[in-house]
Amino acid sequence: MKKLILILALFTFMNIPANAQVYYTKNGNISFFSKTVLENIDAENNQVISVLNTETGALQFSLLNNAFHFPKAKMEADFNEDYMESDKFPRSTFKGKITNLSEVNFNKDGSYPVNVNGDLTIHGVTKSISAPGSITIKNGNVSAASSFKVLVNDYRIKIPSIVSNKIGESIEIKVACNYQKK
Amino acid sequence: MRKKTRRNIFLFFIAIIVIAFIIGYRVWNEPHKNIKNATGTKTTAAALYSDLTKDSATMKSKFINKIVIVSGEVKQASRNQTGQQIILLKTNVEGGSVNCTMEENINNITPGEKIIIKGICSGYIGGDLDMGLPGDVFLTRCYRST
Numbered sequence: 001m002k003k004l005i006l007i008l009a010l011f012t013f014m015n016i017p018a019n020a021q022v023y024y025t026k027n028g029n030i031s032f033f034s035k036t037v038l039e040n041i042d043a044e045n046n047q048v049i050s051v052l053n054t055e056t057g058a059l060q061f062s063l064l065n066n067a068f069h070f071p072k073a074k075m076e077a078d079f080n081e082d083y084m085e086s087d088k089f090p091r092s093t094f095k096g097k098i099t100n101l102s103e104v105n106f107n108k109d110g111s112y113p114v115n116v117n118g119d120l121t122i123h124g125v126t127k128s129i130s131a132p133g134s135i136t137i138k139n140g141n142v143s144a145a146s147s148f149k150v151l152v153n154d155y156r157i158k159i160p161s162i163v164s165n166k167i168g169e170s171i172e173i174k175v176a177c178n179y180q181k182k
Numbered sequence: 183m184r185k186k187t188r189r190n191i192f193l194f195f196i197a198i199i200v201i202a203f204i205i206g207y208r209v210w211n212e213p214h215k216n217i218k219n220a221t222g223t224k225t226t227a228a229a230l231y232s233d234l235t236k237d238s239a240t241m242k243s244k245f246i247n248k249i250v251i252v253s254g255e256v257k258q259a260s261r262n263q264t265g266q267q268i269i270l271l272k273t274n275v276e277g278g279s280v281n282c283t284m285e286e287n288i289n290n291i292t293p294g295e296k297i298i299i300k301g302i303c304s305g306y307i308g309g310d311l312d313m314g315l316p317g318d319v320f321l322t323r324c325y326r327s328t
Binding site: 022024026027028029044046047049051053060062063064066067069072073074076090091176177178182 | 263279
């Protein structure tokens with residue numbers, strides 16, 4: 001009986017850190033910005049699912065393209081229908097890893113610069129990217145932020161020449177996620 | 183007479199350009215659809231979640247990018263990074279919700295409360311099955327409905 005209790009206690013003890021290593025959000029924020037001669041284009045998506053494994057450094061993001069909200073309805077319609085073809089390619093995803101995970105102390109408050117490498121899939125095209133970011137620990141809460149640029153051409157997003165002056169060749173993407181423990 | 187004709191043609195083209203500019207300007211600056219006063223397809227949170235996780239083309243075309251009026255029980259109310267209110271509606275899947283980003287905040291909302299929410303359905307994102315995290319069905323630009 002004592003052995004059984006010991007085994008159960010051991011299993012319970014082993015399970016706690018295993019569960020505590022996964023953080024997630026289903027309402028992360030990803031926004032993008034493109035500065036052009038005629039008009040700046042920006043949009044925001046507050047329905048990003050992200051999962052962070054603090055033991056392995058595995059990090060993933062997934063969002064629905066049609067959940068980007070633009071200041072103008074026409075911009076939103078053009079983005080979904082003409083550029084992203086959201087019916088055909090509904091999701092954008094990122095799957096990667098924090099490459100300098102050992103420099104992040106998840107048990108100590110602070111802001112830790114990180115590098116993330118992985119595969120970014122937009123418009124059905126997957127490209128390997130590397131992006132700088134930061135992991136912030138505050139009172140045990142984990143948040144992540146990043147800002148990087150992607151080239152529209154890399155993801156076979158066709159911009160008609162008539163509006164090409166409205167959309168820049170590169171888009172600045174910003175990520176901000178507040179995680180909760182699973 | 184010839185001079186008058188040329189002047190009329192010139193004015194005609196100017197008028198065409200002005201009209202095209204006005205139409206273009208109005209289309210480009212057209213406001214977003216008014217969700218608050220719009221009608222939509224009625225369903226429940228459990229049914230909507232079940233329908234969209236089946237990955238059925240019929241269900242996708244019925245709900246995605248459409249205005250839906252969803253009744254359900256509040257699981258959680260919180261705020262996202264930008265201060266918008268997030269209301270999670272319970273489904274029959276543990277950990278899976280109808281995730282509503284509100285355009286108009288609801289005061290004094292509590293978990294367990296029955297509610298009807300109207301918004302645009304973006305679709306379903308699967309979670310991470312390896313980590314036992316179910317996905318959510320997402321609604322944007324939401325309002326409380328009756």
